[in-house]
Amino acid sequence: MSATATLHLMVGLPGVGKTTVARGLEDTARAVRLTPDEWMIPLFGDPEADGKRDILEGRLLWTAHQVLRAGASVVVDFGCWVAAERWAVRAIAEHADAQFEMHVVDLPDAERRARAAGRWESDPETTFDLQESDHERALAVFEPPSADELGDGPLASPPRGFSSWLMWAAHRWPSLPDLSEQRR
Secondary structure, X not given: OOOOOEEEEEEOOOOOOHHHHHHHHHHHOOEEEEOOHHHHHHHXXXXXXXXXXXXXXXXXXXXXXXHHXXXXXXXXXXXXXXXXXXHHHHHHXXXXXXXXXXXXXXXXXXXXXXXXXXXXXHOHHHOOXXXXXXXXXXXXXXXXXXXXXXXXXXXXXXXXXXXXXXXXXXXXXXXXXXXXXXXX
């Protein structure tokens, strides 16, 4: 594996420009970009599709792990609104002996909402029609990354009932196998 294999994780709310930044990283870091939004509509015609998004994200994370193990970098463009998801993705990178970089993208709320609406108006085949309730739900769930997450310190302890972040990740994303059971 190359010492430069890196998992780049995009973090932010809808409409902040995560995918734009991810596309730039794809080029500059010569990385494989995994953006579930680009898969959901072609596969299911719906951004959530009755839980299929979690299934898709699990397979994309498994793919990210495989790409990292092969020595290449990857951009995971999920948003990862909660700390537990971000810790789990970092654990996946560490399990693959790769580096981890979190890229937090933020905008003022009015600008973010306007960008999301503009994207829907100009290119509805590649995005989702976000309603006011969608924006409010995202704001209610989003946990800005803490200083601990942004630092280079050790992983936080996994949630109660899980012996590792990899086990938690397999629970959170049902199609992701428990990578701790696989060789490094």
